[in-house]
Amino acid sequence: MSKRKLLATAGIAVASALAFSACTPATPTAPAGTAGTSAAPTGPTALSVAWNQAFYSRNSDTDYGNATANANILYLTNDSIGYYDQDLEIAQNSSFGKYEKVSDDPLKVKITLADTATWSDGTPVTAADAVLLWGAVSTNFNTVESDAVKTDENTGEVSGVEGDNVYFNAASPGYTLVKDFPEISADGKEITYTWSEPFVDWEILAMSPVGVPAHVVAKRALQTADAEAGEQAIIDAFKNNDRASLAKIAKVWNNDFNFKSTPSDEELLVGSGPYVISELVEEQYLTVEKNPNYKGMRAPKIDKLTVRIIPDAQASVQALQNGEVAVTQPQSTADILQQLQALAPNVETLTQSGGTYEHVDLVFNNGGPFDPKSYGGDAEKARKVRQAFLQTLPRQRIIDNIIKPLNPEATVRNTFNVVPGSPEYDATAEANGMEATYGGGSNVDKAKELLAEAGVTNPTVRMLFAQNNTRRQQEFQLIKETAEQAGFTIVDASSTDWGQLLSTNDVYDASLFGWQSTALGVSQVPPNYLSDGQNNYGGYSNAQVDKLLNELNTTTDTARQGEIVKEVEKILVEDAFGLTIFQFPEITGIDTTKVKGVSSIPLSPTFFWNFWEWETVA
Structure with missing residues (x-):
């Protein structure tokens, strides 16, 4: 469930739920806001893949949102400075930023966000976005204990926090040790954290320095007029420990990014990555399309990617055989492995320890x-x-x-x-x-x-x-x-x-x-x-x-x-x-007549890890 579990704490996240169903989900329609309907994406720049649990939160940094099913989609729609490659080495994405340790005693880490780091609505990614993530997941600003609040099991809404009390539904053992407000450069592109004690996995925190967009949170929580004003309002709220503002910010951060179908407010879909969510149908499928404002180095070759939700392993293999999806990673059993191997030579079956x-x-x-x-x-x-x-x-x-x-x-x-x-x-x-x-x-x-x-x-x-x-x-x-x-x-x-x-x-x-x-x-x-x-x-x-x-x-x-x-x-x-x-044990089935470049690593996001290298096969 959250980035503090997934990345910032070296991550353990709840593994994907695998459900049983008698049939595969309905065929996706056209993205919301377009005329008419269409079949599942076809053609040289569209692809469908299968996953076994539905997306339900745009904020995987909350306790509620911390799940592999959410993290996979956020990997497509949020950029990062570092990621794990096929050899499980940390690869750098300089088009989003860089990080460096500038001091050991005390531990100081400077993150520099690249000029090409941009939100999908065109707003630059700045230190305000990093301040929001640090302030929220550190829980240093919380005034309410976790046992005093309740999280709705269906919606993720946090209740039991009244008035100017502050409660961010998250925790990071690494960021908790950053007690002082970080240093921010005049241009808002550099942020330097100082730890009160050494933290062994600081690099894992630095790999993904931002979460949900600060300017969107500020607009919804503080009714700021524009993006720049919103970013400054977020910085001021944490810097001044303004409990009245922080209470509103926390409420939005905890609750507003949880949704199981396409939200009416498009601003909730704003991301910093190569793709943007264009349609979400509860428990059926999610479609992402290329982010027109993406300026980074991980631009995908495929214009539209649909993730179909097929909880039943056998149904996902059947969908692969029928050409409805090009990749699936079902929960492995001997029968499922045999069924995938029987689809050769059109289907390549990868096996590894997960x-x-x-x-x-x-x-x-x-x-x-x-x-x-x-x-x-x-x-x-x-x-x-x-x-x-x-x-x-x-x-x-x-x-x-x-x-x-x-x-x-x-x-x-x-x-x-x-x-x-x-x-x-x-x-x-x-x-x-x-x-x-x-x-x-x-x-x-x-x-x-x-x-x-x-x-x-x-x-x-x-x-x-x-x-x-x-x-x-x-x-x-x-x-x-x-x-x-x-x-x-x-x-x-x-x-x-x-x-x-x-x-x-x-x-x-x-x-x-x-x-x-x-x-x-x-x-x-x-x-x-x-x-x-x-x-x-x-x-x-x-x-x-x-x-x-x-x-x-x-x-x-x-x-x-x-x-x-x-x-x-x-x-x-x-x-x-x-x-x-x-x-x-982990198995992945890949229809090599439809896609090339797919592989898998034994860490989340498994086969999504190099999505920008995927190519459709004509």
Whole structure:
């Protein structure tokens, strides 16, 4: 879900929801505002591709908007200074700007925005846009705590903030350390941040220094007359800590950019990237077209790109076979892989280990079976119930039944934060005790023993997952079968809107989904486990973990970084935070008779990473 999770914190974002449907969505019509309707884009400068979850927010820097489905589209419609190439090296986009570290003590980073950096309405991108992002995601200006507000699960609207109180629905451990108002050059093209402490992944923050346009936010929040006045109003509001103005700015920033169909106000579609959203039909498709004001180096060769929403993996393969889409990246199963390979030679099938891993998280603060409050504050009793449930998770059976048919070498993942195959994986897995404690799972006898020790009988666990995701339905059935043998009652709390429900943890007790890495760096770890971490949907809180993770954000010594991660993982296992299950195998189907230049990387935005190099095949 947000850029602080996706990029600025080295990113972990909720992996795309994969839904099940009996048929593919309707064929796109002509873009809004044009006469008549037309079939799906055809011809040398139009292309359709498939994705599995619908776009719903233009602001992925909010908690609500932080999802891969949004991030993919924003990658097309917002420019950045840096991005990951096919070798997972940071490539520079000098046409949008540059960044440089100008001091180590204190850490100072200067960002220079290029003259060619322009919003799609013709307004230059300036330091005001960067100030808005910093001020919002740092939460340094918030006067209301997150537990005092409520976010509507369907619209993302934040409520519970009254008067001149300020609440930006976001958080970045990196920008939080920038306490002082940044230095801005006279021409508004340079902005320099000074950190109160070192921040290990400052470069990931600098790669994407702006989010939504400041002049649009100012117009809607402060009724400014023109773009230049709006930009100055944003700067003044943060510089002077003007709570009356900031309260209005936060309300617009949190709420106004959330939409599931084409908004009536075109200003909400303003972006800085090569494409602009031209039409959005809820749960069906989204079309982007070339931005006429784009002056950067990533100008696309394809004029119009339609992303069709096809949640069901088999339906997306069928759409590829029928020529309705040219690229799809369905959730992989053995059957789906075989179906794609059977479409050769017209379809090329790419396979790789993805950047997403499957896991189960538990909820600690909702009055449910894993919350100490349910047992009069008895933390040890709640921990034993959590441990009992985790003992039942049939991790090896899930691997054997669902993943091995696709990847015979697949194994259980036994770390929260270290990717299997990386140099630190084995040492971290040994240190955290996950495998020694839980093994392959399905340990019904151990679960019964723990429940007996806790003196708890027949606890009910509501499990949230993607309702229309066939693979997760299969996983849930395996979990339900084993857990109920141990004495749990497992309730299906699945939803098609599971991603938007994660922050509403009073409707579930355990969640089953995937985290997708979108950047490389250790600052991806803290948001999941800090007491106030943006990705900590279950309300987990441990003072020692907070201390270690705050140290991690400021530690440049790689050896110490590894030590901290090991210490944190050991505590997470002891606290029965949750369990990891497997690393996703990833497959991409490409119709080479329609498009060339498509490839994929194991980080978000996967196959969209080089969209400007795509070419249609005549």
